[in-house]
Amino acid sequence: MNVTVGQMHEGSRTVPSGLREPPAVELRGIVKTFGGFVALDSVDFELRRGEIHALLGENGAGKSSLMNIVAGIYTPDRGEITVSGRPTVISGPADARRLRIGMVHQHYKLVKPFSGIENIVLANPGRSYRDSMSRILSLAEEAARKIGFDVDLTRPVETLSIPEQQRIEILKTLVAGASIIILDEPTAVLTDEEGSRLFAAMRRLAEEGNSVVLVTHKLHEALEHADRITVMRAGRVVRTVLPGEVTHTELTTMIVGSNVVELPERSSRIGRAVLKVRSASRRNHDGLDVLRDLSFDVRTGEIYGLAGIGGNGQGELVEALTGLVPLSSGNVYIEGGGDVTNQPPHRMRAVGVGCIPADRHSLAMAGDLPIGDNYSIGGVLAGRFGSAFKVNRRQIRSVTRAAVKRFEVMGVRSERQKAALLSGGNAQKLVIAREFSADLRIIIAHSPSRGLDVRAAAAVHEHLRHARDNGVGVILISEDLDEILLLADRIGVMNRGRIVAEFEAPGDRHAIGKAMIGHA
Amino acid sequence: MLDTVDIPRSRARRGLIDRFNLEIREHMPLEQQLLVVIGGVVVGLAISSLLLVAAGVSLPDVYDEFVVEIFTNPRNISSVLDYASPLVVVGLSAAMAFKARFWNIGIEGQLIFGGIGATVVANYDIGPPFLRLALMAVFAILFGMAWMALPLFLKLKLQINEIISTLLMNYIAFDFLLHLLYGPWKDPASGFPNSKLYDGFEQLPMLGWQDLNLAAVFALVLVAGFAWLLGVSRFGFLLRFVHSNPRMARAMGVRIGVFTLVAALASAGLAGFGGFVISAGIAGRLTQSFFVGYGFSGILIGFLARNNPVGVVLFSLLISILMVAGQSLQVFYQIPFAMVQLMQAIIVICVAASEFFIRHRLRFVA
Numbered sequence: 001m002n003v004t005v006g007q008m009h010e011g012s013r014t015v016p017s018g019l020r021e022p023p024a025v026e027l028r029g030i031v032k033t034f035g036g037f038v039a040l041d042s043v044d045f046e047l048r049r050g051e052i053h054a055l056l057g058e059n060g061a062g063k064s065s066l067m068n069i070v071a072g073i074y075t076p077d078r079g080e081i082t083v084s085g086r087p088t089v090i091s092g093p094a095d096a097r098r099l100r101i102g103m104v105h106q107h108y109k110l111v112k113p114f115s116g117i118e119n120i121v122l123a124n125p126g127r128s129y130r131d132s133m134s135r136i137l138s139l140a141e142e143a144a145r146k147i148g149f150d151v152d153l154t155r156p157v158e159t160l161s162i163p164e165q166q167r168i169e170i171l172k173t174l175v176a177g178a179s180i181i182i183l184d185e186p187t188a189v190l191t192d193e194e195g196s197r198l199f200a201a202m203r204r205l206a207e208e209g210n211s212v213v214l215v216t217h218k219l220h221e222a223l224e225h226a227d228r229i230t231v232m233r234a235g236r237v238v239r240t241v242l243p244g245e246v247t248h249t250e251l252t253t254m255i256v257g258s259n260v261v262e263l264p265e266r267s268s269r270i271g272r273a274v275l276k277v278r279s280a281s282r283r284n285h286d287g288l289d290v291l292r293d294l295s296f297d298v299r300t301g302e303i304y305g306l307a308g309i310g311g312n313g314q315g316e317l318v319e320a321l322t323g324l325v326p327l328s329s330g331n332v333y334i335e336g337g338g339d340v341t342n343q344p345p346h347r348m349r350a351v352g353v354g355c356i357p358a359d360r361h362s363l364a365m366a367g368d369l370p371i372g373d374n375y376s377i378g379g380v381l382a383g384r385f386g387s388a389f390k391v392n393r394r395q396i397r398s399v400t401r402a403a404v405k406r407f408e409v410m411g412v413r414s415e416r417q418k419a420a421l422l423s424g425g426n427a428q429k430l431v432i433a434r435e436f437s438a439d440l441r442i443i444i445a446h447s448p449s450r451g452l453d454v455r456a457a458a459a460v461h462e463h464l465r466h467a468r469d470n471g472v473g474v475i476l477i478s479e480d481l482d483e484i485l486l487l488a489d490r491i492g493v494m495n496r497g498r499i500v501a502e503f504e505a506p507g508d509r510h511a512i513g514k515a516m517i518g519h520a
Numbered sequence: 521m522l523d524t525v526d527i528p529r530s531r532a533r534r535g536l537i538d539r540f541n542l543e544i545r546e547h548m549p550l551e552q553q554l555l556v557v558i559g560g561v562v563v564g565l566a567i568s569s570l571l572l573v574a575a576g577v578s579l580p581d582v583y584d585e586f587v588v589e590i591f592t593n594p595r596n597i598s599s600v601l602d603y604a605s606p607l608v609v610v611g612l613s614a615a616m617a618f619k620a621r622f623w624n625i626g627i628e629g630q631l632i633f634g635g636i637g638a639t640v641v642a643n644y645d646i647g648p649p650f651l652r653l654a655l656m657a658v659f660a661i662l663f664g665m666a667w668m669a670l671p672l673f674l675k676l677k678l679q680i681n682e683i684i685s686t687l688l689m690n691y692i693a694f695d696f697l698l699h700l701l702y703g704p705w706k707d708p709a710s711g712f713p714n715s716k717l718y719d720g721f722e723q724l725p726m727l728g729w730q731d732l733n734l735a736a737v738f739a740l741v742l743v744a745g746f747a748w749l750l751g752v753s754r755f756g757f758l759l760r761f762v763h764s765n766p767r768m769a770r771a772m773g774v775r776i777g778v779f780t781l782v783a784a785l786a787s788a789g790l791a792g793f794g795g796f797v798i799s800a801g802i803a804g805r806l807t808q809s810f811f812v813g814y815g816f817s818g819i820l821i822g823f824l825a826r827n828n829p830v831g832v833v834l835f836s837l838l839i840s841i842l843m844v845a846g847q848s849l850q851v852f853y854q855i856p857f858a859m860v861q862l863m864q865a866i867i868v869i870c871v872a873a874s875e876f877f878i879r880h881r882l883r884f885v886a
Contacts (some may be wrong), residue, residue: 075883324771346773355771363771366764373757380757381773388754 022085023048024180024211025070025101030079032065039065040076041235047180052202052212054226056219057255058453059425060411061232063215064106067182070213071103072096083180102173103182108165112158116168119157123172136175143174146208147201161311163194170201181205182213187221188450191309191479199225217453219251231255256455266505267468267489271300273335274473275321275442280330282316282497290316291327292497298442298473303464305488306477306499308516313497314477315358318446321475322355323348334441349381352441356431356448358477360424364431367420371412372400374419375434382438399437407433408459425456432463443467446477461487481516485509548878560874561838564867571862577853585845596844598730604833604840605735606797607821610814611832612746613790614822619750619763620783626671626686627791628815629693630664634795636697637663639715639806642722643705649721656722657796664792665785667693672784676777682784690815701808715806724801735801739833742790746829759783763827791815820864824871839864 025047032040040062047053055063068074070081072090081088083099090096096103110119117137126132140153144167151160151167160168166186173181183202187195202212202225216222222229223243231238231254238254246254275298282291291313298304308314319325321332326342334340337351357363365374376396379385385399386392400415409429411422422430428448435443445464449457464487468474478484484491484507491503493515501515548556565586572582590596610627617624624630637659641647647655671685701713709716724734750756761769762779770776794814799806817839825831846860 322771344775345771346775349773357771362765363768366761366768369760369764373760377758377761377769377772377774380754386754390752391754391757 021049022082024084026082027066027070028080028082030066030069030076030081032069032074032076039235040069043079043232043235043237045230045237046240047211047213048228049211050206050209051227052206052214052225054214054216054222054229055232056216056222056229056251057232058217059456060423061255061453062235063232064184065235066232067103067184067213067215070096070101070180071182072101073103097176097178100177100179101182102176102178102180104166104169104173104184104186106184106188108169110157110165110168113156115156116151116153116160116164116171119168120153120172120175124175139175140171143171147174147204148197149201162189163198166190166198179210180213181210182215184215185217186214187216187218195221217255219248219255219454223248223251233257252454255453262458262461262486264486264506265465267302269301269469269471270489271471273297274300275335275475276331276333277321278331278333280317280320280327280332282320282325282328284316290497291320291330294330294494294498296492296499296502298475300441300471300473301468302489303468303474303476303487305484305491306475306494307481307484307491307512308477308479308494310479312494314446314494316497317494318355318357318444318477321348321442321444322353322357336441346381349378349438352439354435354438354440354443356428356435356443356445358446358450360428360431365419365427368418370416371404371409371419371422371430372396372415375400375403375415375430375437378434378438403433403437404430407463409433425452428452428460429456432460436463436467440467440472442473442475444475444477447479448476449478449480449483457483481509481512484512553878556874556877557871559877560871561867563874564863564870567866567870568863571859571866572849572855575853575855575859577849577855581853585848586841589848590841590845594730598732599844600837600840601732601736602802603843604836605733605739605801606794606814607817607836607840608739608833609742609790609794609797610818611821611825611836612742612829613787613794614818615825615827615829615832616746616783616790617787618822619759619827620780621763621766622675622780622784622787623683624668624686624784624787624791625683625819626668626689626693626815627787627794627818628813629686629690630667630788630791631795631798631815632690632693632697633663633667634660634792635799635806636700636795637661637792638796638799639705639718642718642800643715649719652719652722653724653800656800657793660792660796661789662792664788664790664795667792668784668788672781675784676780697806697808701806705806707805713808714803717805718800722800723804724797733801735797738793738797742793743829743833746832750827750829755779755782791818794818820868824868838867842867 023046025045027043027045030040030043030045031038043062043066045066055067057063065074069076070090072093072095075091081090083101088099090099090101111122114122117133117140120140121129121132121136124132124136126135137153144151149167149171151164153168157165157168166189170181170183186198190198199221202214206212206227214221214226226243228240229243229246229251230240231251233255277297278295280291280294281289284290294313294317296304306314306317316325320327323343323345331339331341334351334353340348340351361367373396376385376399379399380391385395397415403409404412407429409422409426411426419427419430432448443464448460448464452460464474464476476484476487488507489505491505491507491512492499493501493503493512495516501512503512569579569582573579590600610631613627613630614624638656641652641656641659667689668686671682671689674680674685675682698713701715705715706712707714707716726733727736750759758769758774759779761772761774762776766776798814821832821835821839824835842860842864846855846857846863849855849860850857
């Protein structure tokens, strides 16, 4: 079994990798099309032994498609793949596995009620269950120890935190013997601290002679942690560079083709309170107090930023404000709607509460329905687009087309295309376009730029500011303190289900951070 | 520590099967999906033919029974249409419920109660004769809905799984039917366990061609209505969201409970109407034999048609053809009825399996 040692790791630390040995993976002239859409246009890529290689680019630049080809999920239309110097065809994940290639996808492929070790065994079946369990448990524990992973393998996956689930995924590939490990946006769901622990583990893997591909759109990750960076844009490779030879700005320009710098811009017209939350409390099924005596106001024309580490009650607050799950006690008042405590979602919508949920795929989109339907459902519910007897398809088409253009949703060939075919950032733009097409008093944006590239995030921020300037009360919930500091006019810090501190913008970064991690 | 790495064999040495590569397909145009489904049906029919040949029916005879006889003999055409009409109604009933993610396995029971409702009107001569048939239909629909009330209440109020509750209601309905037919409603004229024959004006009028009756027209009207409701109306627009992603629909303000209620009642009403069509259209009375299997055929049709009204018509016709041809196979070739059911099952499995090719792509790696 080979968990950590690459085939030729003797040479990889003393000699600059790539000089004496063939690259771990080499791609030449890879072309991949979906329908008429060219996702990869003659891409070359080289991954050396013992390096962390960042693959950087915007949403839809082709990073994931390229790595899916290496992992055997897609087969290229054209092009050559060489693994350890030998030309090969990777015709499925099983082939990739034999070639010691393992990929950790953005959405984890874990069986929730099973324990971590059972999931690992499931991906690496042996002759008998009992035999595999003991054999693989020791392998997995050894691998975990070597790269400093701390995770209880016997607990059901559903009781594990997101970073712990990610560790299970990585162990799965290591136990399978992977020496080429691809991580697709691994830090999108991690806090800064968890992220740095992951990078430490990645470094150890690389030092053992493995190759790591870090698919990301976060510049600083690539600059700080990668040995080499390959930038992709619109299905092509722009350049492969060393982190030392480029600046942040140069890299940004390579990624988006132009420079994007966002500057804070405070609201000029803050009005009266449009939303009042008073002593909101909620006890969940396990008897835990997920919201505790939480009170705050949001005024018209302001962005109220809710900072905090994920899992401190943000999700539950959103559920309460959108009417999905009732509060145990406390009240919610909305100007023009009065006391709307525990009103169902359709009532909350009717009084002008819009929401950009964190989990956009399961809460904001019906993936197998057309883009046009997904865009117009809010309007149809509000009685627009035809009558109860006939939905006006033509109107939906033209309105959707206009919105797609105005909000720069890319990758839309037709309004009848399934929404699931949109990339993360573009799906988010469509959701925002829909929410802003309604008559809003309040918009709740929960991690609205998570998983989005710089330019898409800037566009989202612009839309939030625009809503604020039109007198909407904006609630921005984000784990990214930079985002909060950039946008918020006032900042509340959530910690263990309550708001522990409030700051007027510009808030003191240090003080906010302290409130986020303090014991409330 | 070092394992030998099993590099996939070079291209020249790859076997034919290895050259086919499976991929997940993200999208397939509707026309292609249709072709795949048709392919599934054709494969199913081919396997069925082989079975018949193995059972001693020669291939020309199979062709003769399934194609020539069915499509050229007017008597057979009318039998197929007669048999297909109630299938269309129950198929729509299933599709309606499935569209709201309500798994109505109780179509059989609701169908029985529809028949009971129609017979209540006929037996007790409720209403004037010229309204009798319409009243029978209305009672059938209401009785079907009534049989749904309990499972629906349990589902909406207590989140009790409707698959189990609607399924079990079938058995209660069937035993109640037997109670009626062996007890109070036993035919006084013959003493057989079926209700007394409906009066002439209590039976569906003939259309004047072969044995075809009004049921075929009802079926077509319902198909058109269903197509409008799901494809054109606001209700259908929103129902598609309930079907596709109920969490999202709810978050957007769609009242899932209302949609479930309406769709489940409509489904049960359709099933009840199916009972009326069978009792007033085919038998002219309430019998026990007519209610065996229609409900489950409806579920099958709804599933095969993927809740599409045109698909419901096509698969109803297919199953109806199998039944009619199967009957003559029974009579003329002594093929057991189980064979007909086997063929039906094979086709279902083939169509269900064809779904795989809609979700995946086989690529030939040269």
